[in-house]
Amino acid sequence: MKICFVTHKVKKGDGQGRVNYEVIMEALKEGCEVMVISSELSEDLQNHAMVEWIRIKVPKIPTVLLRYQIFAVTSAFSIWLRQSSIDLLVVNGFITYARSDINCVHFVHSSWVKSKYHPFRERKDIRTLYQFVYNRLNAILERVALKRTRHIIAVSEKVKRDLVFDAKIGSPRISVIHNGVDTEEFYPRQANRSNYKLDEHMTYALFAGDLNSGIKNLDTVFHALSEVEDIHLLVLGDPERSRYPKLAEQLGLGKRVHFLGYRKDIADIMPLADLFIFPSRYETFSLVILEAMASGLPVIISSSCGVAELLSEDGAVVIEDPDDVKSLANVLRELVSNPKRLERMALLAREEALRNHWGVMANKYMEIFQHSTNSDRLPVSKQA
Template sequence: MRLCIVTHNIIKGDGQGRANYEIVLEAIRRGYHVTLVAINVSPKLQQNSQVKWVPISVKGFPTALLSNLVFTWQSRHWLQQHHHEFDLLQVYGCVTDYPADINAFHFVHSGWLRSPAHTWKLQKNLYGAYQWLFTALNAHWERKSYQMSKVLVAVSEGIKRELIDIGVNPNKIRVILNGVDVEEFVPEVRERSQFSLPENVTLALFAGDIRTNRKNLDTVLHGLVHVPDLHLAVVGNVTKSPYPQLASQLGLSERVHFLGYRRDIAEIMKAVDFFVFPSRYEPFGMVVSEAMATGLPVITTAISGVAEIVTPESGVVLNDSEDVIALADAMAKLASDRDLRSQMGQAARAIAEQHTWKSKAKIYVDLFEELHQGKA
């Protein structure tokens, strides 16, 4: 089978890009040839004789919206000329507007646009207006893309519901949850000093984009006020982030440790006691499953797709992302009980081991084979 995948990134250390990377590895293992129309491709894949990379350049464009448009135009032009060279085409959302056999949805912009936590609804300024435009246009393009796709893959049941809400036939949808690297994320211990984090205190971790409100660090900080003995490590780019200032205003500067953007998140997770991630809108939330694989109890919200694998034995799922007191109570409960954290961490690890990337990649490639056989 000759497979073509069109997406921005096919690299190991990037959310959706990681899913793409694992799918390509499994396709190669089964002897298939894979054409990758992408901006970035892992060097390991570039060196494989079964892989052909068609690079798309979006350098020099000032916004994500313009970059995405350029990628769409260039990829469509290439597909129009070369579609006869492969047997099956997989795309991601509205990354291109060429008809596809499989379209995998890791994010539904229509759902985010309807969310009461959308940036525009909280920031009535130029930045908020840009976010509204970006989301609204992508929502429009998504509707076109699902109409042109034979099968849609949703990364959670929540994403499936959102696709149905915008008119997708449920019979076209397959649910394949995202996976986790249980070899990189493992229950080990690291010295906090190497990350400039305090020893001999209970330490929670938050990781995500802290330049916008979607990941909900503000509620974590307000909740932390009610848990006076708990410290918090924050991984995320602080450039233009309002949260260092908010932490200072709340009197939390000595207990909140901003580490900036880091690529060693797997190591940092080994140095903390539990993970907190009450996102306001999250199609899945791979960082939560990575924390579970590290053997950490987790706190997340029902709106997050990853909540579908979090059990009461492994973590806490909050019904309301804005409930400061409920979040504070959950953090206080974990902060005060070391034995409970240990028990929940073991349960979390056991769940993560059932959702490895290799197992998810096999499901994807099985689906490719099923569709290819149907076309024969």
């Protein structure tokens, strides 16, 4: 079987790109030939004998909207030229004007554009207006692409609900396969805090995310932290041009919040912390939560995170309202004062992650792919 994957990136350092990478590696392991139509491809796949890479170089023009349109048109033409040699065409959302067999959906523009957390609803300026127009147009193109595919794979039940209620896609056409995690890269280990000038006896929470976006909700974390003693916060993300360093000072948290900057060695940073906190306001899945759990960190997240579907009550704390400062403060206060519960949650978090490694996810994708070539009716997976 020759599978053609159409996506912008296939590489380990990217969320959607990592999923594509792992699925392609599993397809190769099972003896499939692979064609990749993308702008970026991991170097090890570039040199693989069973991989054909059709590279689309998109010119550096002003907006992402125009660049993606160029990719969509060019990729469709590339597929048309090679359609006789392709057994299965796998795409991500609206990415090409070609008709696909499988569409793997990580984000639903039809839902995001309606969200109360969309930047245009919080602040109206040229930048957020562009984002609104971009998302609105993509919502229209997304529906067209999804109606022209045979089957859809959603990364969470949350994404499936968004597809059904906002993109108006019939539920029987949708399978749910949760993303995975590298449990060998992310694992519990001892870290030397003194190398980072951190107190060996202090409780540290960890936050990782875009510091120029309010969606990740670091402001609520700061306000909750200001109500709880004996806990510090490590922050991963680029603080340049971010408002959060100033907010930390205003709340009197200057000595308790440690901005570590953007890091590629996040697997080595996670063991510095005692717990992971990520009460995002809108998150279709979030790999970083599973990575924290694989590292043996108890997690505090919001119900808005798609990964919450995987978590047991004993292994994580899920807050219903991401903006509820008091609830978040109460959870932090209880965990800081209960180290035995933290230890128990850490063990359960690692166990949850081990059940959701990349191999488990990739095998489920391949089951869908195999069914698609042997049957007109694809199975509907209800769990990761």
